[in-house]
Amino acid sequence: MTSQGQFEQQVSAALFAQVGGFFSNTQRGLGFCSVCTAPDPNHLCGQCGSQRATFGDQLADQTLPLAYVRGWMPGYVHQSQHHVRQYKHPDHPSERCVADLQTMITAATYIHGKCIAHAAGRFWEVITFVPSKDRPDDTHPTAGLAQCVTNYRNVPTQRHITLAPGPSITSDDRRPMPDRFAVPDEHRATVKGKHVLVIDDTWVSGGKAQSAALTLKTAGASTVSVLCIARWLSHRWSEHRAYVETPVVPYNALICPVTGGACPT
């Protein structure tokens, strides 16, 4: 086996042991939203459909949540919810949770970087993350996730940038807004005409990640891919309830986040 194949086997075995008990791979195809991967009888869920109707191709070109969070389960906190919360606890972040989520990003970009590039037509040249309202700078754990993106086979120029807070950063409106974030002047030339990979932790409505996409497209980025750890599902939402009550199928890092199955190439 090649060293690349060995690394892929090792990292997927490690993730199976670390997060396989509570994370399942996101799914695509019939019964799942093609954008956010939420269980939904339609090709697009309600939120993604209305975002598409408003913003069209100014939204992210591809959105890749890796796993599902089983949120707001009746009477208990599922470990998947605990993990995505504890990794960014403001006072006592869990080192274990941080390490697990970082490994998921490293594995996804190492194993499936070529798939993300295949779908986008080119490799990413710029990496950023969705800033947090409370800690928009690069001290937030999401910035640490972005640092774990693999420089897959030496992508020649892979630059990291940090988006600035925009006027709407404090808005609680869940809809995407082009002015929630801003591209700092010194990075405008960096993103123009480029494929930008945006890293986030949890997709709830997609409002924040899609806001970052709108900001980047407005600044001239040609392609935006969003890679995030988890799609938040909720037992309280009728479209999700049946799915979150099914047993967890252990997370397999070899399953392609682009297709929901085998890699496209």
Ligand SMILES: [Zn+2]
């Ligand atoms: Zn959706």
Ligand SMILES: [Zn+2]
């Ligand atoms: Zn793949």
